[in-house]
Amino acid sequence: MSINRNHAYLIILTTVAAVLRFLELDLRVFHHDEAAVGYFAYRLFSEGVYSYDPSFHGPFLYYATAFLYGVLGDSVFSSRVLPAITGVLIIPLIFCLRRYIGRSGVFIAGFLFAVSPSFVYYSRFFRNDIIVVFFILATFICALKYLDSGKMVFAAAAGSLLALSAASKENTYIYITIFISYFIFVSMLEFLTRKPISLINLLKHHFTGISVGAACFFMVYAIFYTDFFTNPSGILAYKSAISHWHQMHQVERIAGPVYFYIPLLLLYELPIVIFAISGTIYYVLLHRLDKFNLFLIYWSVASLLAYSYLGEKVPWLILHILLPMTLLAASFLNEIIASLHNRNIKIKRVFEAVFAISLLLFVFSSFQLNYDHFTDTAEPLIQAAQPPQEFQQLIDTIDVVALQYDGYDTNIQATDKSIETQFLWYLRHYKKVHWNVSLNSTLDSPIIVVHDVDSTRVENKLDRSYLRLDSAKMGWYWFKTSDITPGYILFRNMNRPPEEYGVVLFYRDKNTTPSKSGYQVGTD
Secondary structure, X not given: OHHHHXXXXXXXXXXXXXXXXXXXXXXXXXXXXXXXHHHHXXXXXXXXXXXXXXXXXXXXXXXXXXXXXXXXXXXXXXXXXXXXXXXXXXXXXXXXXHHHHOHHHHHHHHHHHHHOHHHHHHHOOOOOHHHHHHHHHHHHHHHHHHHHHOOHHHHHHHHHHHHHHHXXXXXXXXXXXXXXXXXHXXXXXXXXXXXXXXXXXXXXXXXXXXXXXXXXXXXXXXXXXXXXXXOHHHHHXXXXXXXXXXXXXXXXXXXXXXXOHHHHHXXXXXHHHHHHHHHXXXXXXXXXXXXXXXXXXXXXXXXXXXXHHOOOOXXXXXXXXXXXXXXXXXXXXXXXXXXXXXOOHHHHHHHHHHHHHHHHHHHHHHHHHHHOOOOOOXXXXXXXXXXXXXXXXXXXXXXXXXXXXXXXXXXXXXXXXXXXXXXXXXXXXXXXXEOOOOOOXXXXXXXXXXXXXXXXXXXXXXXXXXXXXXXXXXXXOOOOHHHOOHHHHHHOOOOOOOXXXXXXXXXXXXXXXXXXXXXXXXXX
């Protein structure tokens, strides 16, 4: 009966996660980064062209997405399928940790991962981070299984999965550094307390397993970074990766305060924060710290410190802080729930109130972010390069007008280089797109896209057969302390519109005729 119930909970939570991730998956217009990644994946799919660039992360996502394009076609939906699938598969993975975080713990962790605003949003986002989280969690579970059983298949799986993570994104090296530093930290504690050094015992008793895992890691790593052994020099890609991101850290390309992730965690992931901190205090001060929870605490603190220190501050990195924190919170809640019947009634009521209120805010924030405000940059989890949803109308208009001319052979002129990335994906099928056209050139294509600051100058050059459609390729807020109001915390209400990088589409629609006043009048 217990097994059936566990399976039922697993199926329910996995189904909830799948619905939340796949519901209207292709509705939101592509973010700037999604457009860039999509274009590179499309080139790999259509032309077989790929070259590793640390700015756009590892090759795994491109090869996997190119395969999906072959199966499902190249679309916004098929681009987001892999992040959505890995976001769903995190839930059954969590149930492999029942021995470590308890029966209630896996249910709680499964629910938190399934509904989390951050995990849902970035499972519906064409980026590598949710994929890295999936591979790291799977690596962690396989490593635990290997240490428990000594079976080499788990050591091989752990090494292979870690390599897939490294082939997805460079911050895998941060995970590796944190994991290695944990053993050094524990060894130092053991040395100071004159206990046997567990790291020495680990290396002595598991040398073969570690060697098998390392061999599998390097094999899988080599497959992807050498482009399936066609580019042997790619094996040294880690050098350019570390060099590039160290430089980005130094120049602080996307800067933010050292506390950048704290408000995001409090605003979106309140129950995880509350119970991860409570768990840390509980385990440390009450001396109930076993090796597993010590590792989760170290992993959580080290992740927060590492990403807070890095000069590159972007909201999707919050996932890598949340992964260990969520496991820690669930482990603590498992123990608290088991001991509640022995607690004072007032303590039980306080716990229930905190748990219920924080969970309600958690669920509300998730639904509001992912199904209502999904392009609203008043949501700080949405990075500034997200266009407003109205941008889709501009893209649809281009497609409609092009059908009136030469279809994908229609001439299109774009005068602003800064809008190129956003349009590379959406205009990928068009063969005659002229990028970075000078404003002094002859502008006479049926479709012309310009930066809004140049729109008046361009409009004055065009004849009256052109229609105009205004939109924006991105919007953002510079948040102030005065913005933090109850209305903002609950509903993201702002007292001003966002700043925008505007784009203007000029187009000649054959289904319109000029009136005597020179304005365009649509015809039925």
